[in-house]
Amino acid sequence: MVENGSSKYYQQNGYPAMEVSLEHGASKCYDDDGRLKRTGTVWTASAHIITAVIGSGVLSLAWAIAQLGWVAGPAVMFLFSFVIYYTSALLSDCYRSGDPSTGKRNYTYMDAVHANLGGLKVKLCGFIQYANLFGVAIGYTIAASISMLAIRRSNCFHEKGHKNPCHMSSNPYMILFGVIEIVFSQIPDFDQIWWLSIVAAVMSITYSSIGLALGIVQVIANKSIKGSLTGISIGAVTETQKIWRSLQAFGDIAFAYSYSIILIEIQDTIKAPPPSEAKVMKRATLISVVVTTIFYMLCGCMGYAAFGDDAPGNLLTGFGFYNPYWLLDIANAAIVIHLIGAYQVFCQPLFAFVEKWALAAFPESTLITKEITIPIAPNKTYNLNLFRLVWRSAFVVLTTVISMLLPFFNDVVGLLGALGFWPLTVYFPVEMYIAQKRIPKWSTRWVCLQMLSVACLAISIAAAIGSIAGVISDLKVYRPFKSSY
Structure with missing residues (x-):
């Protein structure tokens, strides 16, 4: 799932792409397809990817590593980073149909699926994409409301002390978030506002950096590194819970890394060959995955080192940290601002x-x-x-009501990551690559690619089962519209 993706990836320099008929190839102002000349480089593409990947998914990584431990946690994160890089490299080869330098461009993920696979798979891809967007809207509503609630609780703890439970309901904040989104959903092309990506990037970096800094400070204050090689121990949780939580952790990590759905759009910003857009994109993907993995390792591992088995599901709202309360307020306010815009970017x-x-x-x-x-x-x-007015308002109301019924950040993030990882990050890129390169069936390369796809399908199914088990477990003690934090 993408956190800061913006429709700016469809455009150049903040202006809509223009269709111009060219009889003799590209002019000084336009590329070979008649659109404004693209100016992107390996560095701008890397920046787009990093901005798109680093988002609210980073907040659950400490919890995920706590379930897996110091050995499996980082290993799983490296595994996902490798798979994401490899399948993104396959997907980048699908930007142009035919010749990698002069073939017809595919401007979106769906365009690439249509050009390379066609038929029923296009409809299947569209259904999965839109279902994923619906789920993201629910996840963002939950995350934003919990952050708004955290600001109020943080101030309550500051005034009344940490021993005061400061129990409050997140429902009013979900309703408030829903009202804001109803208003913004009526603004034409809200997702195409030029400064939206900049705000999203600043907000993401702000709250992610604060979470990392607070984790480092807590480790220093503890004068020790908490956690164990195998993660949360049996006794603190049952054997069954250990299994479900470990599987759910896979989904949380997958959600944090998901960005494949906008890779083609980012690639469409890169200037025309030479070198080919695919070569530039592969370099940009390598740079961004390395940077993102290092940042995620720091955030997740520092959070686990700070709290050990008690690492909260959301690093900034789980109240492992109480002070400085004003810094927590800034971080959570940044999350809310980011998600207000991100909701529209994904739903538009x-x-x-x-x-x-x-x-x-x-x-x-x-x-x-x-x-x-x-x-x-x-x-x-x-x-x-x-x-x-009616349709968009009804959509926001529906996502808000579902969020109020299932306000479980960790479980929902894990489920979204599990459901979106295999089809959008692995299956379609692999199938498109096989079709475009005409890889013979049952050849060594074909078999290896299919084994990768099947292995990732198994991981997605396992993560989904773990996340659903988490939802069921939470529902046993949660009373919709009544329970408070």
């Missing part, structure tokens, strides 16, 4: 898809086609579409 494509389908299915419906002009400034108007 889903909104647009449903509205495009509705318009094609019911072209004569005034509910769908009628625009009501509302003046909002002397020279500005807003076009209100009733179908957009």
